[in-house]
Amino acid sequence: MKTETERMRIVILGLSITSSWGNGHATTYRGLVRELVRRGHDVLFLERDVPWYASNRDLPRPPYGRTELYSGLDDLKERFAGEVRRADLVVVGSYVPQGVEVGNWVQHTARGVSAFYDIDTPVTLAKLARKDFEYLSPELIPGYQLYLSFTGGPTLERIERELGSPAARPLYCSADPELYAPQHREPLWDLGYLGTYSDDRQPVLERLMLDAAREWSAGRFVVAGPQYPAGIQWPSNVSRVEHLAPPEHPAFYNSQRFTLNVTRADMVRAGYSPSVRLFEAAACGVPIISDEWAGLDTLFVPGKEIFISHSGEETLRFLREVSEPERQAMGMKARERVLAEHTAAHRAEALEQYARAVSSGRKP
Numbered sequence: 001m002k003t004e005t006e007r008m009r010i011v012i013l014g015l016s017i018t019s020s021w022g023n024g025h026a027t028t029y030r031g032l033v034r035e036l037v038r039r040g041h042d043v044l045f046l047e048r049d050v051p052w053y054a055s056n057r058d059l060p061r062p063p064y065g066r067t068e069l070y071s072g073l074d075d076l077k078e079r080f081a082g083e084v085r086r087a088d089l090v091v092v093g094s095y096v097p098q099g100v101e102v103g104n105w106v107q108h109t110a111r112g113v114s115a116f117y118d119i120d121t122p123v124t125l126a127k128l129a130r131k132d133f134e135y136l137s138p139e140l141i142p143g144y145q146l147y148l149s150f151t152g153g154p155t156l157e158r159i160e161r162e163l164g165s166p167a168a169r170p171l172y173c174s175a176d177p178e179l180y181a182p183q184h185r186e187p188l189w190d191l192g193y194l195g196t197y198s199d200d201r202q203p204v205l206e207r208l209m210l211d212a213a214r215e216w217s218a219g220r221f222v223v224a225g226p227q228y229p230a231g232i233q234w235p236s237n238v239s240r241v242e243h244l245a246p247p248e249h250p251a252f253y254n255s256q257r258f259t260l261n262v263t264r265a266d267m268v269r270a271g272y273s274p275s276v277r278l279f280e281a282a283a284c285g286v287p288i289i290s291d292e293w294a295g296l297d298t299l300f301v302p303g304k305e306i307f308i309s310h311s312g313e314e315t316l317r318f319l320r321e322v323s324e325p326e327r328q329a330m331g332m333k334a335r336e337r338v339l340a341e342h343t344a345a346h347r348a349e350a351l352e353q354y355a356r357a358v359s360s361g362r363k364p
């Protein structure tokens with residue numbers, strides 16, 4: 001590893017940076033790579049070329065760092081072994097196709113620091129408990145010198161204590177303040193939600209938004225995201241948007257009076273697992289109504305920077321009773337929090353510090 005003043009060679013093997021279709025990984029990787037490059041590092045992002053992303057690429061050639069597609073494991077090894085061997089830091093992300101095989105190869109090839117970046121930590125741990133080793137196996141965890149996680153809190157202690165990670169550290173998702181910022185728009189909706197369909201989130205969406213929409217026929221609601229089953233009965237005052245590419249997210253958030261945050265069930269159980277939508281909406285200065293989970297109050301102050309709802313009735317009370325000055329003030333307080341602690345630049349700096357600490361033999 002180079003000294004503090006020199007750049008690092010970094011290789012990231014992630015699910016996707018070129019396509020945000022049906023995944024939140026791309027947004028995280030785009031911001032992280034850009035900020036690492038700004039800090040002077042040489043970054044190569046390696047992505048498996050798969051049909052479902054190939055036909056939905058909203059950023060086919062990222063303008064920061066280098067991005068290369070590979071066709072499979074053999075192609076990866078043949079073309080990029082030298083890059084991985086020379087890198088100061090190699091990061092393998094969750095849900096990388098053939099992730100166990102990729103991880104084994106990285107650990108045997110890399111001479112610098114190797115890290116696993118778990119963007120889906122609660123899901124990963126549940127899969128490991130079921131002996132579902134889709135992209136990570138228990139044997140790999142001690143071999144990664146860093147276990148970087150979208151989940152903080154007690155889960156990290158468990159990963160070290162029970163799974164043998166030398167150093168499990170938080171590397172939360174983040175917002176890009178250059179893309180996510182307040183805009184002067186007339187609100188089209190009273191409450192909006194942005195997220196890909198999932199079985200475990202849908203009951204919460206029903207309770208916190210759709211029940212409120214059925215109760216308040218004059219209210220205007222919107223749900224954006226792919227993969228929702230055709231059989232869902234949407235109230236007549238709920239608009240649907242099938243897919244929004246990341247460049248369209250800021251305008252979408254700024255077209256709402258409030259936005260809804262709904263958390264995956266595994267992440268609620270683990271706690272300390274913010275979604276990227278939480279930080280992006282806050283960066284736009286749009287007040288958030290969220291479900292409740294452990295650790296949320298370490299990110300935003302409830303009642304001052306974020307509203308917490310447990311029912312459609314509570315949601316409606318916020319929508320109809322919060323004054324306009326109070327609504328705007330809460331949105332701005334949440335934005336200030338994101339700018340101070342939760343941008344892609346903060347995450348890039350943290351990753352750099354973790355890697356340098358491991359390389360020098362210190363605990364990150």
